Amino acid sequence: MAAIQVNHLSKSYGSFQAVDDISFEVEAGAVFALLGRNGAGKTTTIELLTGFRRPDAGTVRVLGLDPIRDRAQVRGNVGIMLQEAGFFPDLTAGQTVEIWRDFTPAARPASEALELAGLTAKAKTKVRQLSGGEKRRLDLALALLGRPDVLFLDEPTTGMDPEARRDVWEVVRDLAARGTTVLLTTHYLEEAQQLATNLAIMDRGEIVVGGDMAETLAARVGRVSFELPSVVQPGELPLPATVRGKVAVVQAADPDLAAQTLLSWASERGLRLRGLEVRTASLEDLFLELAHNGETAQNSTTTRDARA
Amino acid sequence: MSLTATYKLSARLFWRDKGMLPASVITPLGLAIGMPTLMRNVTAGGVTAAAQMFVGTLALILSGTAFLNITVALTMRRDQLLLKRLRATRLTDRQILLGEVASTATQTVIVMVISAVAVHLLADVPLPRDPVLFAVFAVAGAAVMATLGVAWTAAIPRGELAAPMTLPFFFLAGLASGAMGPIVDLLPSWLHPFFAALPTSAVVDVVRASYGPGTLGSDLAAAAVPALVLAVWAGVALLSIRRWFRWETRKS
């Protein structure tokens, strides 16, 4: 049975449709990344999955249970890191963890939770004196306290420095390897690519792309870019290219092969391709491509509206 | 287990909240001790007047230490998304709110007892003849006022408005119970039943009986109507919490 099952889930705020008929499943032990631009509906989705909000339509099952009706039971098995929540500013990080342990049956020792979150050195610091990234770590420590089976992380590494971020990745990978199911959102696409086995990209409340990370990326094209030599017209290149300013971009399913073709073409003519870059499909390309499509769609709607 | 945890947390935050202590403890305690002591020393036959006034000032403790304090604390925690964070734990909604109410009621009873002892020592006000009656209504009154404070947060849009929107009840309660002296006698008589129906007045009426002469029978008789009044207020509070309580600020 999948650890998280979402079926035709919808939620609106007034007349604004924040989540629009989405469905997906997350297998136990998988790491699932929920991506999308600001306002796409990620946090709303997480709040629906964790029982903070009631769906307008559709169903949610976490470990087979309804997060609202069976809240107590669900909460006993999940860890939640909200995008935004407060702390008691006058308590220290250590005191906060200690107090949260009182709320949590069979909690990890405080020192272990602080260690996992990389916050041991700050245990005696008041929360109001913690930096943004340190607060985020404290958030993580609290989410991990109860050794949850399912972990919801809403932008877990926002505000963390690169090293801290990598530490968190390590922790998440480690937990996933031991069978914890993780659903996370992030704006760092590298993070999603590094951690997630599955993904869904949301746009205006809908899932526009979803599935297995490797398969989704394999279905996308890579790209080769270089400075177009001044003596060459784009039409003369051996492969179709788009030119923006001085830079020519060739899209290809196999970018390595395309690069080889271009290089041998150039050496036959005694030309150099400066600034040559070969990139396999990345989540970022996919993301930008989607955003671009989204904008065009939106523009055409506006024009239509304007004409009507 | 988890109820004790929320209770402990709430109590700890109560005594550490330097911003709130003047309103939640110092002012009510100061008035409840200071005014009767003043009365004792400036009027002839001062002990009776002091006792009269002291019993009235308990309404100020109930509305300051219980009602005002819990209203401000909860709206602040709601605005800071602390209630939301607490809800992300394994605590149930009931444990979170019950812990707050129980802790607030405890602090309120402590303040009432301190002031009763203080006016005994400073103003010769006798200790209650029937301490059990006093204790039962102190606890019940504090619990009902704290529950009403939880309910009242639903009407308050933002944390900064909590104190101004709650202070009028503090003065109303004090006025109705005679903590401000006999001003209440100067007001139109049709207001009197309304004043008597306040939860604070119900407690003050019974506490007055627990100080005055009487027997077990007369005490029980004096307690009947106030007990009913408190029960009705408790019902109103619980129903409004069910219907309107908000864990997060309304965004719109």
Ligand SMILES: Nc1ncnc2c1ncn2[C@@H]1O[C@H](COP(=O)(O)OP(=O)(O)OP(=O)(O)O)[C@@H](O)[C@H]1O
């Ligand atoms: N309580 C609310 N009332 C009205 N609109 C809301 C409310 N909460 C969110 N929204 C709107 O719903 C949309 C989705 O919000 P949500 O927080 O789910 O986005 P998100 O994908 O998490 O964005 P971000 O990446 O910025 O965190 C946004 O346009 C937001 O303005």
Ligand SMILES: [Mg+2]
């Ligand atoms: Mg969000």
